[in-house]
Amino acid sequence: MKKLTSIVAVAMTTFAVDTVYAQYHQKAEQNPFTLVYDGAITKNEKGLVNIHPVTYKLNGFDIKANVYTPAGYDVSKKYGAIVVAHPNGGVKEQTAGLYAQQLSEAGYITIAFDAAYQGASGGEPRHTDKPQYRIEDIRAAADYITQYPGVDANRLGVLGICGGGGYTLKAAQSDKRIKAVATLSMFNSGEVRRNGFQNSQLNTIPLRIKQASDARAQEATSGKSPLSGVASISDEEIAKTAADLYREGFEYYYRTHAHPNSTFLYTTSSLMDLMTWDATDQIELINQPLLMIAGSKADTKYMTDEAFIKAVNAKNKELFLVEGATHIQTYWKSEYVSEILSKLLNFYQANL
Structure with missing residues (x-):
């Protein structure tokens, strides 16, 4: 547990954003839509899944999203729609886009958006990561996609990945437009920011809340927002990272699937909201069908287990384990993605 504590302690340190891994952004630069996942769309072709970059307003600023329409898309027909919420630190061009594209290949209109x-x-200060905003992001995506030409507003599903999964659970508690709720490698951001990863920082909760309060005071007096997280990391530091989540996460976000808009940073003052929030609070309000997916070897699986047990009123709820998969491997590894997609399609087809 000592190693885990040290990892999270590093994640709580404030860094200056002074390094850009340009060499790892080649995938984004080479794709016209800056998509970095394997099999990504490179151009729109008639008769195939197409991607449509869109912009819509939320609280006065622009939200950037990609809508995927299925092959043979016809506005005179009616399609089920799925909102895909990205992981903490992620953007729409990474795993959220991968699943949005593949679900569209199965006949759904999907939307992946940047929080x-x-x-x-848009939104200032940059890297703000407050639960109430992330939940509103999901609702706003639902607002937009249910009005999209061809969408049957009564057939709306959601897929939340990692931190997006925790926020999806919360959104589904009150937004009953959502008819089917799925999470993948769910990460309860409030629990981890409060207790530390795998409850490794319980003895420093008061100190860290005080640090967040001090950061809020600094914002008020100076207009500058201190940042927490990891702005850059060396190959050696990655190799020495003990927890699969963080080691493989650094590799995914800063190496193999790097995107210029994706960072591990968040405003330190966001912890005032994160540390007093929990994805499972009032989870009994979810009465829609619920599917929760996690890797059997994921070191984050405990969060899915906790939430699943508490979702006592969810209809036809199911916990599905991807045998042999870690948390990050569910984002990209082809054999796991295929298995997950098959399970998701069965779920959505039965409930939308």
Whole structure:
């Protein structure tokens, strides 16, 4: 547990954003839509899945999103729609886009968006990561996609990945437009920011809340927002990272699937909201069908287990384990993605 504590302690340190891994952004630069996942669309072709970059307003600023329409898309027909919420630190061009594209290949209209204050979306200060904003992001995506030509507003599903999964659970508690709720490698951001990864920082909760409060005071007096997280990391530091989530996460976000808009940073003051929030609070309000997916070897699986047990009123709820998969491997590894997609399609087809 000592190693885990040290990892999270590093993640709580404030860094200056002074390094850009340009060499790892080649995938984004080479794709006209800056998509970095394997099999990504490179151009729109008639008769195939197409991608449509869109912009819509939320609380006065722009949200950037990609809508995927299925092969043979016809506005006179009616399609089910799925909102895909990206992981913490992620953007729409990474795993959220991968699943949005593949679900569209199965006949759904899907939307992957950048959270407010993050990615290509508007909002200041940058890297703000407050639960209430992330939940509103999902609702706003639902607002937009249910009005999209051809969408049957009564057939709306959601897929939340990692931190997006925790926020999706919260959104589904009150937004009953959502008819089917799925999470993948769910990460309860409030629990981890409060207790530390795998509850490794319980003895420093008061100190860290005080640090967040001090950061808020600094924002008020100076207009500058201190940042927490990891702005850059060396190959050696990655190799020495003990936890699969962080080691493989650094590799994914800063190496193999790097995107210029994706960072591990968040405003330190966001912890005032994160540390007093929990994805499972009032989870009994979810009465829609619920599918929760996690890798059997994921070191984050405990969060899915906790939430699943508490979702006592969810209909036809199911916990599905991807045998042999870690948390990050569910984002990209082809054999795991295929298995996950098959399970998701069965779920959505049965409930949308």
